[in-house]
Amino acid sequence: MSRPTQFKRIVLNSRPEGDIEPDTFRTEVVPFSSLPKPGKGEVLVQCTWLSLDPAMRGYIRDVRSYLPPVKIGEVMRALGLGVVIETGPGSKFSVGDNVSGPWGMTEYAVMKDKHIDKIDLLPGVQPLDFLNVLGSSGLTAYFGLKKIGELKPGEKLVVSGAAGSVGAIACQLGKAAGAKVYAIAGSEDKCRWLENDLGVDKAFNYKSPTFHSDIKKHVGYLDVYFDNVGGDMLDFLLTRLNKDARIILCGAISAYNATKPKGLQSYLNLISQRAKIQGFIVMDYTPEYPAAIAELSKGLSSGAIKRKFHIVEGGIEQAPVALPMLFSGGNTGKLVVKVSEEPKGLQAKSKL
Ligand SMILES: NC(=O)c1ccc[n+]([C@@H]2O[C@H](COP(=O)([O-])OP(=O)(O)OC[C@H]3O[C@@H](n4cnc5c(N)ncnc54)[C@H](OP(=O)(O)O)[C@@H]3O)[C@@H](O)[C@H]2O)c1
Numbered sequence: 001m002s003r004p005t006q007f008k009r010i011v012l013n014s015r016p017e018g019d020i021e022p023d024t025f026r027t028e029v030v031p032f033s034s035l036p037k038p039g040k041g042e043v044l045v046q047c048t049w050l051s052l053d054p055a056m057r058g059y060i061r062d063v064r065s066y067l068p069p070v071k072i073g074e075v076m077r078a079l080g081l082g083v084v085i086e087t088g089p090g091s092k093f094s095v096g097d098n099v100s101g102p103w104g105m106t107e108y109a110v111m112k113d114k115h116i117d118k119i120d121l122l123p124g125v126q127p128l129d130f131l132n133v134l135g136s137s138g139l140t141a142y143f144g145l146k147k148i149g150e151l152k153p154g155e156k157l158v159v160s161g162a163a164g165s166v167g168a169i170a171c172q173l174g175k176a177a178g179a180k181v182y183a184i185a186g187s188e189d190k191c192r193w194l195e196n197d198l199g200v201d202k203a204f205n206y207k208s209p210t211f212h213s214d215i216k217k218h219v220g221y222l223d224v225y226f227d228n229v230g231g232d233m234l235d236f237l238l239t240r241l242n243k244d245a246r247i248i249l250c251g252a253i254s255a256y257n258a259t260k261p262k263g264l265q266s267y268l269n270l271i272s273q274r275a276k277i278q279g280f281i282v283m284d285y286t287p288e289y290p291a292a293i294a295e296l297s298k299g300l301s302s303g304a305i306k307r308k309f310h311i312v313e314g315g316i317e318q319a320p321v322a323l324p325m326l327f328s329g330g331n332t333g334k335l336v337v338k339v340s341e342e343p344k345g346l347q348a349k350s351k352l
Contacts (some may be wrong), residue, residue: 006031008316010105012070014061019257019327020057025076025105025320032108038088045082045103046343050319051131052312052335053079054326057256066281075104079136080317081119082109083129083343093118096346100130105319107339124301125162132334133169133307138296140250140282141169141226145177147276147285148248149224153178158219158237161228161253162203163190164326165334170226171200172305182219184233186329193332198306224248224317230255231262238266239330241273249279256329308333315339 006029008257013026038044059070059077070077085108086095092113093099101116103109119130122163144166145151157174161167162183171194174181183194183203192201202218204211212235221242227234238247247270255261269275285292299305310331319337326335 003306004032007035008109009107010076010316010320012072012074012076014072015060015062016257017259020320020324022079024060025118027317034112035108038086038091038110041090041091041104042088042110043084043091043093043099043113043116044086045099045101045109045111045116046085047080047082047103047107047109047316047339048342049081049128049131050105050337050339051079051135052315052319052323052326052337053136054251054253054256056323057327066283075106076320077102079131080104081131082337083346085343085346093309098127100135103318107316122297122301124303125297126268128309128336129300129307131336132309133296133300133305134293136282137165137334138169138305139285139292140166141173142292142296143282143285143288144226144248144280145170145173145224148280149226149246151177151179151224154180155223156180156182156219156221156242157224157226158182158184158215158222158240159200159226159228160184160206160233160237162194162200163332164186165230165331166250167226167228168194168308168333169305171198171301172225174226175199176299179224182215182222184215184229190329190332193308200217206233215240221245226250229251235262235264235266238264238269241275242268243273243275245273245275247275247277249277253327308337312337 009028016024060071079102081100084093098119099116105118119127157179159167159170162171163185171181171183181200182199184206191205194200194203204214221240223242225237225247230252231254310333312318316339325331
């Protein structure tokens with residue numbers, strides 16, 4: 001396989017105050033020869049796909065969080081899919097292996113074996129699923145509902161950001177668990193997709209002037225709220241809690257571009273309804289990923305879980321351009337960027 005003479009990567013250029021700006025990131029073109037040769041237990045990966053995630057807005061904020069902020073000039077953090085094109089001495093991978101990992105917005109990267117995962121494909125599963133149902137989104141929906149929501153059959157589950165990547169999977173897992181599922185999304189088209197294709201009991205457009213009265217009329221009070229949005233939506237749904245309700249604080253996308261998030265007015269309902277509200281980070285459950293992936297794979301293979309992608313073509317430079325779509329509601333399903341075709345003509349080399 002011939003190697004390019006140079007490759008592209010996207011680095012953080014400046015920290016935005018609010019929305020991501022055109023100059024928040026910049027593209028660097030660097031010589032391929034600047035990449036080190038993979039050392040012991042390392043591989044060289046060619047990136048084929050990148051995942052775009054709301055968390056990226058948090059990664060570029062200079063505050064304490066569950067991961068350190070991306071520094072100015074550093075390659076932007078991102079999860080990707082790729083193919084191993086060279087192995088270092090003693091690597092457990094082979095040339096041609098499909099892998100996933102956090103190499104960031106770069107076309108090529110040298111990665112340690114321990115920081116990437118080989119993708120094992122079961123029947124009915126495709127590599128791209130590892131950025132969606134079998135990746136962070138699916139695992140977030142799975143552990144959020146199971147560990148924090150403790151959802152039981154017959155309960156009423158409300159999911160916000162429901163036509164997005166995590167939300168769409170949470171809705172489907174909620175139905176599979178025997179709950180009544182109510183979805184909230186930002187357009188009539190998204191609501192129809194949630195009802196007609198994903199089978200939620202009812203979907204609500206939060207931009208409709210009758211949104212609040214619609215929720216009161218059709219949901220009444222809820223048992224579990226899977227919150228992807230935070231802000232006013234969370235505040236309103238705190239007024240709709242059944243006794244012993246659980247609120248899964250998964251994300252707060254409405255607040256990610258704000259300098260300061262809005263405070264909650266309705267939290268006293270947590271006391272009167274003996275409700276629990278708990279945040280979580282999916283990575284806390286890493287040791288349990290294999291079992292969850294096995295279960296989610298079965299759902300994909302059988303067709304019980306449907307996947308939807310919003311694919312952005314045009315290479316790695318489209319990643320920063322497409323990222324704001326998550327905040328304007330431009331995506332339905334998992335937002336991914338196609339970085340390159342899978343390299344052809346790779347042959348597994350014997351290990352050194
Ligand atoms: N805790 C964890 O470990 C973890 C892991 C992964 C993701 N998350 C969180 O999960 C949430 C969903 O992530 P995702 O990857 O699945 O993204 P996504 O839902 O695919 O995309 C974001 C969606 O959020 C909606 N949205 C944007 N701004 C909004 C606003 N102001 N009010 C209401 N809805 C808004 C938009 O849809 P509409 O058209 O419906 O507005 C948009 O399509 C995010 O908050 C993310 O940070 C948490």
